[in-house]
Amino acid sequence: MGFYILTVIFSLLSLATVCAQRQTVTGKLFTVEEQADDALPYAEVTVLSLPDSALVRGTVTKTDGSFRLNYTRKPHTSYLLRASFLGYEPFTALLNTKKDSINLGRICLKAEALKLDGVVVKADMRPVVQRKDSTIYNVAAYRVPQDEYLEALIKRIPGLDYDPETQIIKYNGHVINSILINGRDLFGGDKKLALTNLPIGIIRRVKVYDRRTEAERATGMRRGNKKNYVLDVETKSDMNGMLVGEAGVGAGTASKKDLSLRLMRFEQQGSNVAVIGRSTNRYIDSDYPGNIHRDLTAAISQSAGEKFDCSVTGNYSYNHAGNLSTSRSELYQTAGNRYSISENENKSKGKTIGGSAQFTWHPDSKTSVTFNVYGNTTDSENEGGNRSASFNMMPTVDITNPFADFNRLSSDSKINYGENKQFGKRKDNSLNVMGNVVRTLTERGDNISLTLSAMHNTAKADNYTDASTYYYRLKNSMGADSTDYRKQYINSPTSTLNYSAQLAYTFFITPKNQFQLGYSISKTREKQDGNTYDLSSFSSSDAPIGFLPQGYEQHEIDSLYSRNRSGRLQHTVTVGYDYNGSNTNLSVRMDMSPDRRSIQSRTGSHMADTTAVQTSWMPSVSFSYTPDNFYLQLMYSGYTQQPDLSSLVAATDYSSPLNIIHSNPNLKTSYSHLLNFTFNSMEKGITANASFRQTFNSISQAVFYNTETGGSETYPMNVNGDWGVNGNASYERRFGQFRTYVSGGGSLDNNVSLTANGTMKDGTEKTNTRSLAFNSSLRTSYMPQWGEILLGAFWTFQSSDNSLQNIKSYNRIYRVNAETNLKLPLGFGFKSDALYVLRSGTGISSENRNEVVWNMSLSYKFLKQNKARIEVEWVDILNQCKDYYGSASSTGFYENYRRKIGSYVMFSFSYRI
Incomplete structure (x- = not known):
């Protein structure tokens, strides 16, 4: 179908002709420097009418220095072409000929020299x-x-x-x-x-x-x-x-x-x-x-040439990765906070084969055709083990080995203890195709464009789990502590298909003012199945995880059987206006997208068949002022977001006893907007950026905690009060061979969540977390001919204040680093970098407070033109490198630690061609 539509559009566009002839001027800009003669990209090229020098048409050169300008030549009017680039003498040429095509060929711009009383100074x-x-x-x-x-x-x-x-x-x-x-x-x-x-x-x-x-x-x-x-x-x-x-x-x-x-x-x-x-x-x-x-x-x-170019890439990758990590958390609750520790071992391996291709074709000066295709296939396996525990008071443990003294901790504080083994296999396939054609219809530049795209993703996942959970506060029929044991195999194939078409007409009111009207249609179909089998009754309980015993098909869990089909048909009408002046740009755009979404879902005995019709809006305004030496932009953007249908009508998910997930048919549409300001004057070394964001009716997960099991139930619900503001600025200055760079920034965020103990009928309590962050840095460097010396100091501060229990937490990190790069005689080179880290804040133990990471290498270049190089590198000489991170959110405070390799020595040899 898409092929026939494209054929018809091409046929219609080929019939469009223009009564008056336009003049086209082409050329290519180069620099003329002392040791180089290179193409000059991003230079400004304009056509001016004489004698008033009014702008007729303008463009910038491509990466190869070439340019093409189309304009309508009026009778009895002279025209001038001007090419300029900052730091170079401008080039001008009269366009006197009335030929349809003018090729100026190679144009060379000379670098400007600073002249003082007849003396030329080279900077x-x-x-x-x-x-x-x-x-x-x-x-x-x-x-x-x-x-x-x-x-x-x-x-x-x-x-x-x-x-x-x-x-x-x-x-x-x-x-x-x-x-x-x-x-x-x-x-x-x-x-x-x-x-x-x-x-x-x-x-x-x-x-x-x-x-x-x-x-x-x-x-x-x-x-x-x-x-x-x-x-x-x-x-x-x-x-x-x-x-x-x-x-x-x-x-x-x-x-x-x-x-x-x-x-x-x-x-x-x-x-x-x-x-x-x-x-x-x-x-x-x-x-x-x-x-x-x-x-x-x-x-x-x-x-x-200028008519056709292409890029093709192919890739094969294999990755085998494993790590050991631990964590500790404090979750905010209405009747006293809950504390958790965990220890994780994960390893994975996978291979990916992929490729992409991009083609661009300009059959004539009025037509542009692009075609992109991307695809890959991935086979992966993952295996992991985890043990975790929950408490009603903060356990005194070492985050690097939290279970070392677990048996010595008071049983009165323990809520649950769990062990979980997992194994999974997955195969993913992805294909994306996009084609676009643009045809210029009039002398002004009015054009019509058509874009067709298609995407198809499939995945097949086989997951195995062997989990046991011990409840200290939940008794069984014998009066002993209760234990939940699960050994399951889950097969879950998924498929997503999307195809879309977009038609847009662009009308040039004047060379600087453009108006665009567009329409697009997009259709998406999703398919997700799930079959869960209980393997706990098989006698071969000591079989390795991932083994499927004979006859497992007879042990499917009917209540977890799922079949989900969803579809979405979306129409989008777009209205846009652009003003492109020599220094001022304005862009205004509004997208309106009515869509129809449907879902047919079955999980166990629960069935849902729902259709929803809603309209999304996406306004945006961007203003920029761009003279030659700085850039200023003010931008506003907003968008509405519909809740997922699975969050509206899906059956309750009981697959994990400690994390039961519900849906909510009363969810509302959310709206988010962003206001951003940017200033940039890189030649003066100044940059600044500030933004404000806010979301209305944001979708948050209300969490209901079970004080007996330590588990939770979550419901998606709408909340208001999520907003954030941030800003940063920097300044750079050079003094001969010295360079200094200073930067600083900060942010303030407010996040809202809902929490309660008990069930949904008990109601929820709103909790706010106010997060404040600051950062600053000072970097200076000395860059003589014989090497480079860099010094830096960095400071970051993060704090959070939660309203539920009036809990405050903070992290403060200082970093000081020094780097040295020396060119030594006889082809030797020396590099050294050292970093000192000082941490302080909530939950940070003395063992994780200080860290010194020092690396050093010595290299030697030899053979003709120093093409051969040998190097010895000593990494983490003091064996103190740590991977520790603490953070806060509206639901709690979290700490994570990952084991790292420590000190090692590396010998290497390389040869340059």
């Missing part, structure tokens, strides 16, 4: 260039060793917040969604692959900007105000077309090993090739035996 390379809402970082201004990788550079760039644990990068509070290479998404959105494999030695500049999709660029309209920030890596011109690579091998104590191979070829116009393979446990910090990660990726992006 140091500026580390940061602000170009409206784009920020460009010159890599040479940061003294990062050339044999390091992109990750090391990101840690040093001001304005970028990087979390090495999750590889999440934030720019002015916005998450960077992907890392591009010369404007192409070579690694299919895998940021970790780019961060850990792109060597600094091939990178010239790094650019951060809000990237529009191909469809948005073709139509000239944004689809919503959500930012899509990307980090675009531009390679050096002398690496253009060269094959670069590296092979490495390493081994160390604590069973550490590392094997890697990288082969890459980059071109600045976007033709890139990469093959990356690695098998390693070098950076896995868990001490669980057998941990390993293997990855093989092949990627290619190719551009065939």
Whole structure:
């Protein structure tokens, strides 16, 4: 069906003709510098009418420096093209010819020189260039060793917040969604692959900007105000077309090993090739035996002139991970708080094969076609063990080994004790396809666009559980403490199918003012089955978990038998307006989505067949002011959210005796909104961000605690009072070879929950948790030619105040670090980094209060052009590294501890091609 619709649309669009002829001007911008002659991306190109120099049309150059401008030429009017970029002399050219197409070819911009009384002064390379809402970082201004990788550079760039644990990068509070290479998404959105494999030695500049999709660029309209920030890596011109690579091998104590191979070829116009393979446990910090990660990726992006380009990525990965962790918590209750401890052992393994492809085609100057496809298949296994206990008073235990003295604790304080073994197998398949076509219809630029997409996900899960729970306050028929034992096998296949179509018409009122009207339809079908079997009656109770005895099919638990089918048909009408001035931008958008949702559900003897018709709204307004040297934006967005039908009509879930889950047919629609302010002047080193969020009728889980069993029952319910405000700012200043960076921020959040002892009929009590957080940092560095010295101090403070029992908790963490990178004679290099951590606050014992982590490495480069390198690295020299974290929410206070590997020594050898 979608194929026929697309064929009809293409046929209709091909009939659209334009009576008047437009003039098209093309060209490509380059820089002329002392040691480089490179394409100049993101430069501003405008066509002006003479003699009043009124703006006719404008654009920015692509990543390869090319540009294309279409405009209507009026009789008896002269036109001027102007190309400019901050720090370069502008270029102008008269457009006197009346030909339909003008090709200006290669245009070179020269860097501006600072002149004082006839003397030309050469200044140091500026580390940061602000170009409206784009920020460009010159890599040479940061003294990062050339044999390091992109990750090391990101840690040093001001304005970028990087979390090495999750590889999440934030720019002015916005998450960077992907890392591009010369404007192409070579690694299919895998940021970790780019961060850990792109060597600094091939990178010239790094650019951060809000990237529009191909469809948005073709139509000239944004689809919503959500930012899509990307980090675009531009390679050096002398690496253009060269094959670069590296092979490495390493081994160390604590069973550490590392094997890697990288082969890459980059071109600045976007033709890139990469093959990356690695098998390693070098950076896995868990001490669980057998941990390993293997990855093989092949990627290619190719551009065939201005009409066609594509990117294709294939990946295979295998991961074996295990860890040991413990936790301690305090849950807020009306009749006295409940306290819990737990000890967990988890291990998993899985393999994934996936691939993606993106194609863009411009058959002519009026048509743009894109096609994206992504798919993967994953096979995984997980196995774990857990034991936990609940108390009516705080137990005196060591969080690193909470059950060491469990038998010595008073029985009067104990509520329950449980042991649980789990084993599961799962297979997932996913396929996503999207196609888009945009056709320009008039001289003004009016266009029509069609987007078709489909998604199909399937999963099959087999889960085994062997659990026992001992109740100290619940007696059996013999008067002894009661015990609940469960040994079950659960088979649960699921399937989700979604397909959608969107049609939009964009009308250019003037070259700066656009109006868009759109309509889309989306249909989703979900299927979820569940069969639960009782294995406790089989004599082979000592069989390993995951073993299915013969005849298990006869022991299905009828009350847990489930069949769920759901469907959703959603229509969306979109009205949008954009104003795009030279320095001012305004975007206003409203989405209205009436939808029809239905569910047919059966769990045991409970059956439900429900249909709901509701309307969702999604308003958004964005205003930005973007002169050349700073960026200011004010944005508002809101959306309504319907409760899941499963939360409305699903049968009560009794699968866990300590966590019974109910539905609530009286749930209301919630509405959330966000107000955000951003200011950015990277050339002056100033950034600031502030936001406010609030949710009305937010859906919270009301928790009813059973004081005898220590278990709980949860009901979804609407609450009001959830809101939060946060802000942060930073300042950077350079003094010759010194750099100083200061940042600070804070947040205040209010979260509401409902809790009670007993059952639903006993009513609930509303509890507020007010959370306050502050953070600050001071970093300074000295970057001479012979190396780099970095010093940093960090402070974070978190506190929470719960209204239920008037409980206050806080965490305060101080960090001081020092890093040294030295280039020694004869090809030697030395690196050292030390971190001191001081913790104080609620529940933090003296053993977890202090921590010193010191790492050191010595390297030697040899052979021709120093292509060979050997290194010895000593990690956590003092063997004090800990993984401890405490947090508070509206329901309680939580502490978590994970065992880490400790000190080890690693020897490695690498050779660069």
